[in-house]
Amino acid sequence: MTSTYEFPRPALTVDCVVFGLDEPDLKVLLIRRELEPYRGKWALPGGFVHVDESLDDSAKRELREETGLEKVFLEQLYTYGDVDRDPRERVVTVAYYALVRLSDHRVVAATDARDAAWFGVHDVPRLAFDHDRILNAAYQRLQNKVRYEPIGFELLPRKFTLRQLQRLYEIILDRSLDKRNFRKKILGMDVLEELDEVETDVAHRAARLYRFNQKRYREMVKQGVNFEI
Amino acid sequence: MTSTYEFPRPALTVDCVVFGLDEPDLKVLLIRRELEPYRGKWALPGGFVHVDESLDDSAKRELREETGLEKVFLEQLYTYGDVDRDPRERVVTVAYYALVRLSDHRVVAATDARDAAWFGVHDVPRLAFDHDRILNAAYQRLQNKVRYEPIGFELLPRKFTLRQLQRLYEIILDRSLDKRNFRKKILGMDVLEELDEVETDVAHRAARLYRFNQKRYREMVKQGVNFEI
DNA sequence: GCAAAAGTGTTGTGGGTACACCCATGT
DNA sequence: ACATGGGTGTACCCACAACACTTTTGC
Structure with a gap:
């Protein structure tokens, strides 16, 4: 200028x-x-x-x-x-x-x-x-x-099941993911809080609800943890 | 609008x-x-x-x-x-x-x-x-x-030695890299052409010169090859 | 012959991927 | 009882990281 x-x-x-x-x-x-x-x-x-x-x-x-x-x-x-x-x-x-x-x-x-x-x-x-x-x-x-980066949570309800989260990734990435590997990975990141609640109104066993812990995530990022799926 | x-x-x-x-x-x-x-x-x-x-x-x-x-x-x-x-x-x-x-x-x-x-x-x-x-x-x-992405080549002369390339990455990333691992990785990507030339005017053994093959790179990207360093 | 950098292989390990069954719940 | 998805563990493989010595060349 x-x-x-x-x-x-x-x-x-x-x-x-x-x-x-x-x-x-x-x-x-x-x-x-x-x-x-x-x-x-x-x-x-x-x-x-x-x-x-x-x-x-x-x-x-x-x-x-x-x-x-x-x-x-x-x-x-x-x-x-x-x-x-x-x-x-x-x-x-x-x-x-x-x-x-x-x-x-x-x-x-x-x-x-x-x-x-x-x-x-x-x-x-x-x-x-x-x-x-x-x-x-x-x-x-x-x-x-x-x-x-865990921006996907912005699209989900605040409380969600692991299946919902996996579906979200599958929809966005347009490919299917292995259930066990997905759960291992995402839980291993240690940014999800397991709640004492389960989903309701489903015609089968109810899944546990989780919440994304933003504060924890920020701390981990500061420590250089990688969040690649 | x-x-x-x-x-x-x-x-x-x-x-x-x-x-x-x-x-x-x-x-x-x-x-x-x-x-x-x-x-x-x-x-x-x-x-x-x-x-x-x-x-x-x-x-x-x-x-x-x-x-x-x-x-x-x-x-x-x-x-x-x-x-x-x-x-x-x-x-x-x-x-x-x-x-x-x-x-x-x-x-x-x-x-x-x-x-x-x-x-x-x-x-x-x-x-x-x-x-x-x-x-x-x-x-x-x-x-x-x-x-x-191999944009680093834009900063080097068209013909360069592997050492120059490694230095470039070290300078940009601000950390040192292992020589053997670096060479293995970068040569394995198969986007460098080995030339029949070596550097001149150096006070030690001259290093081989290479050239980046942009065309080949684009083909490989199309095939979904990953270029992470 | 000495200094300086070129060039080259192997091994261990951690993370990713592939894969199948039993369990809990609602109807 | 059955249908539906919830939830769990193991084995293989590959990619990455760590690591040291010999060769070539110019001075």
């Missing part, structure tokens, strides 16, 4: 790829556009960055305004700045991805008059702008990240 | 963390600021994004203009958008990092009238703006990335 010469400025937006687990599917939240261009097409929730708020705050605000979601896991993904990605004018967008507990946030869909819906991640229609590309990048990031 | 309402826009810049290998040090290229704020302080090379060029192109152009570097490895790092990161006005910056072959690009330093210099990565002064933070993030990214 060497000059304060006033260039015409690109517009700046944020867009969010919101993932939710709806067993047995991983879903993504999309919004139907009411305006041109791409009117009627599905798109990622997002909007302009205000001049007095940080990028993270923009993403949080947009999520709240467009989907009613609050306090979800949110992480910056990548910034997309191809010249022609918006036909109207130059728009650079900072993409985020979010993980939400559908168990906490039921019926997020119909906020305002806006048309919002969850789509299976393998079953998404053609999106507006370059949002397909952004969605793919987010999904890949999630697949990579979940393997060495 | 749901409205075309015209907000006041943040300014948008790119900043580059340029790494170069100057054995036995990993160095970073910095520019001394000639203007307020932070006049006289060292900062990352960078500048405003033009409205008719992509972010990648902006980064390339800034590198060329400010440092004379062309055709270097360049990758987007992260976008920094805290409200007060620039005291003059709201500026969002898309940070990149670059890897350059100092062997190809000697004496980059004094381009134009600008004051540019290479600093050891562990020996960088306090930088302008939030550039310290950006530099740290870039260094961490490099450390992580070099472990599972």
